[in-house]
Amino acid sequence: MTRLSSYFLPTLKEAPADAEALSHKLLVRAGMIRQVGSGLWTYLPAGWRAHRKAEQIIREELDAIGGQEMLMPVLQPAELWKTSGRYAIEELFKLKDRREAELVLAMTSEEVVTTHVARDVRSYRDLPLILYHIQTKERDEPRPRAGLLRTREFIMKDSYSFDRDEEGLQHSYDLHIKAYDNIFDRAGLRWYRVESDVGMMGGSAAHEYMAPCPAGENEVALTDAGYAANVEIASATPQAVDGLPSALDAPEPVETPGATTIEAVSNMLGVPAGALIKAFPVMLDGRGPVLVLTRGDHRLNELKLQNALGAAVRPAEEGEVRDVFSAVPGFIGPVGAHVEVVADEALRGLRGLVAGGNEPDLHLRGVEPGRDFEPSWADVRTVEAGDTDDSGATIRIEPAIEVGNIFKLNTRYTVPLGGTYLDEGGVEHPIYMGCYGIGPARIMAAAVEQYADEAGISWPRSLSPYDAELVGLGKEGEPAREVAERLYDDLRQAGFDVLYDDRDASPGEKFADAELVGCPLRLTVGKKGVEAGEVEAQIRRGREKRSLPLDGAAEAAAELWQELA
RNA sequence: CGGGGCGUAGCGCAGCCUGGUUAGCGCGCCUGCUUUGGGAGCAGGAGGUCGGCGGUUCGAAUCCGCCCGCCCCGACCA
Numbered sequence: 001m002t003r004l005s006s007y008f009l010p011t012l013k014e015a016p017a018d019a020e021a022l023s024h025k026l027l028v029r030a031g032m033i034r035q036v037g038s039g040l041w042t043y044l045p046a047g048w049r050a051h052r053k054a055e056q057i058i059r060e061e062l063d064a065i066g067g068q069e070m071l072m073p074v075l076q077p078a079e080l081w082k083t084s085g086r087y088a089i090e091e092l093f094k095l096k097d098r099r100e101a102e103l104v105l106a107m108t109s110e111e112v113v114t115t116h117v118a119r120d121v122r123s124y125r126d127l128p129l130i131l132y133h134i135q136t137k138e139r140d141e142p143r144p145r146a147g148l149l150r151t152r153e154f155i156m157k158d159s160y161s162f163d164r165d166e167e168g169l170q171h172s173y174d175l176h177i178k179a180y181d182n183i184f185d186r187a188g189l190r191w192y193r194v195e196s197d198v199g200m201m202g203g204s205a206a207h208e209y210m211a212p213c214p215a216g217e218n219e220v221a222l223t224d225a226g227y228a229a230n231v232e233i234a235s236a237t238p239q240a241v242d243g244l245p246s247a248l249d250a251p252e253p254v255e256t257p258g259a260t261t262i263e264a265v266s267n268m269l270g271v272p273a274g275a276l277i278k279a280f281p282v283m284l285d286g287r288g289p290v291l292v293l294t295r296g297d298h299r300l301n302e303l304k305l306q307n308a309l310g311a312a313v314r315p316a317e318e319g320e321v322r323d324v325f326s327a328v329p330g331f332i333g334p335v336g337a338h339v340e341v342v343a344d345e346a347l348r349g350l351r352g353l354v355a356g357g358n359e360p361d362l363h364l365r366g367v368e369p370g371r372d373f374e375p376s377w378a379d380v381r382t383v384e385a386g387d388t389d390d391s392g393a394t395i396r397i398e399p400a401i402e403v404g405n406i407f408k409l410n411t412r413y414t415v416p417l418g419g420t421y422l423d424e425g426g427v428e429h430p431i432y433m434g435c436y437g438i439g440p441a442r443i444m445a446a447a448v449e450q451y452a453d454e455a456g457i458s459w460p461r462s463l464s465p466y467d468a469e470l471v472g473l474g475k476e477g478e479p480a481r482e483v484a485e486r487l488y489d490d491l492r493q494a495g496f497d498v499l500y501d502d503r504d505a506s507p508g509e510k511f512a513d514a515e516l517v518g519c520p521l522r523l524t525v526g527k528k529g530v531e532a533g534e535v536e537a538q539i540r541r542g543r544e545k546r547s548l549p550l551d552g553a554a555e556a557a558a559e560l561w562q563e564l565a
Numbered sequence: 566c567g568g569g570g571c572g573u574a575g576c577g578c579a580g581c582c583u584g585g586u587u588a589g590c591g592c593g594c595c596u597g598c599u600u601u602g603g604g605a606g607c608a609g610g611a612g613g614u615c616g617g618c619g620g621u622u623c624g625a626a627u628c629c630g631c632c633c634g635c636c637c638c639g640a641c642c643a
Contacts, residue, residue: 013592013604014577018636038635089643107643142566142641150642217642473602508603526602536602
């Protein structure tokens with residue numbers, strides 16, 4: 001029984017002043033969520049129903065690939081995290097109990113699940129396994145934001161696969177791709193599966209599922225030819241430099257007083273920014289100084305640089321530029337450099353470039369990589385809209401919400417935590433592992449972001465808290481109300497989850513609330529309709545209205561429902 | 566962590582600069598009557614430690630100091 005007259009669905013005419021993202025504003029206004037603290041949210045009854053719809057889709061698809069649902073604790077011994085090497089993570093909440101024993105609040109559950117597998121899996125006969133749970137996660141985020149998009153406490157489905165070798169892991173990974181594709185299709189989202197960073201903590205492959213929308217925190221590079229990657233790691237063919245100066249036989253000094261920026265040098269010499277070599281003096285963890293070069297119109301991508309060099313990178317400090325690089329800040333360049341030089345691939349083959357002269361107020365023109373200095377080459381720049389993929393298709397860049405990710409961990413956790421098995425010959429091997437996450441709350445937020453209109457939320461029918469909202473007009477005791485009551489029963493008989501607006505409120509208020517809350521179908525029973533023998537149906541997405549016969553309205557509504565997205 | 570902003574009734578805001586009786590407005594809420602196909606009308610009513618602590622002052626929402634909370638941009642997000 002869900003009658004609005006007694007249901008806790010506190011809708012608001014105005015959004016909280018500090019809400020910025022559309023999903024944040026609408027989920028609050030529609031009475032789905034309320035804030036408790038920064039990054040801490042309560043799901044009110046209707047919001048929780050939507051969340052559970054998302055969970056259930058995830059559960060069914062994970063079960064379909066052989067996943068086994070379980071439940072692990074949020075509160076975990078610090079010892080496990082010390083063993084795995086993750087205890088130092090700043091986002092990890094750490095605490096002590098009354099006996100001063102150290103505990104953590106889990107942000108994911110690799111340590112615990114691996115411990116169970118390590119203890120109880122001994123034979124190749126016990127593998128493969130896919131284990132998952134849908135559990136609260138805690139993260140001490142530096143900056144929670146945008147309602148449900150980035151919170152300190154949230155519910156996540158995390159699954160873990162255990163296989164005897166890389167081939168098995170690949171199979172489990174492929175199964176998850178299949179499950180995830182189904183999940184996001186069923187959730188009604190527009191989504192992309194993109195290549196993503198494997199991180200510093202080991203692992204050999206990773207993909208993210210991205211739902212494009214303006215509030216997204218991530219950027220994805222896409223082409224119509226099917227290229228899809230997180231901008232963090234995307235690669236592409238750069239656009240050519242227009243107006244490159246002609247080549248010279250040897251570099252030639254040119255006075256550039258006070259010109260320490262790309263823009264200043266470019267203006268002073270009358271050459272495009274792309275004709276410049278941008279030089280970044282960086283310090284490499286455990287390897288010392290490196291001079292990194294990109295084209296002047298390109299941006300260095302620190303993550304790609306770090307991955308290319310295989311070590312953590314930090315910018316050199318001003319003193320280091322002078323002492324270690326023997327260079328002048330603002331005029332640093334690769335010709336005659338005393339340190340290792342790494343050049344971005346986009347510079348390869350270019351001639352007639354302008355580079356810093358390593359002396360105050362001096363640049364060199366006619367510079368040619370490979371002739372005037374010998375770099376090692378790497379792809380370390382950030383791709384841009386307008387670049388092209390291998391097939392020649394043009395890159396576009398869209399903001400997106402990360403709604404899921406899949407990750408090959410290999411033996412990153414099984415080795416430190418002792419996860420091994422014996423093969424047919426009695427030989428011990430480490431177990432190969434994968435981990436796979438989905439945030440149901442982000443699915444909700446992405447659905448709101450992607451489909452909302454000026455009137456409010458428009459849920460995909462698979463996520464909607466209720467299948468339909470029934471609006472009964474008129475006063476209690478009037479014939480229209482009795483008809484509405486009967487239809488309410490019929491709809492429930494027909495298998496609908498119905499939200500019935502039986503409040504003593506004006507029609508306008510009821511319609512506005514129904515559209516704000518966003519059920520895919522609205523059925524209205526009023527005096528006029530009853531006299532004409534019809535029920536008005538409104539399809540929320542597009543707000544198209546249709547007339548249904550009063551006799552058999554529930555069946556007609558069920559048919560209409562089948563057509564909805 | 567760097568930068569910016571905000572904190573006065575459930576929500577949205579004014580008042581603060583220039584200190585001075587019972588701190589206002591709109592929406593929402595309660596009661597009654599009317600109204601009922603697009604956020605109704607009239608009448609009456611309830612609701613506020615002005616984020617907290619301390620200071621200045623005869624007197625502080627208002628001035629000063631410290632603290633707390635929240636939002637946005639950036640950094641960060643293994």
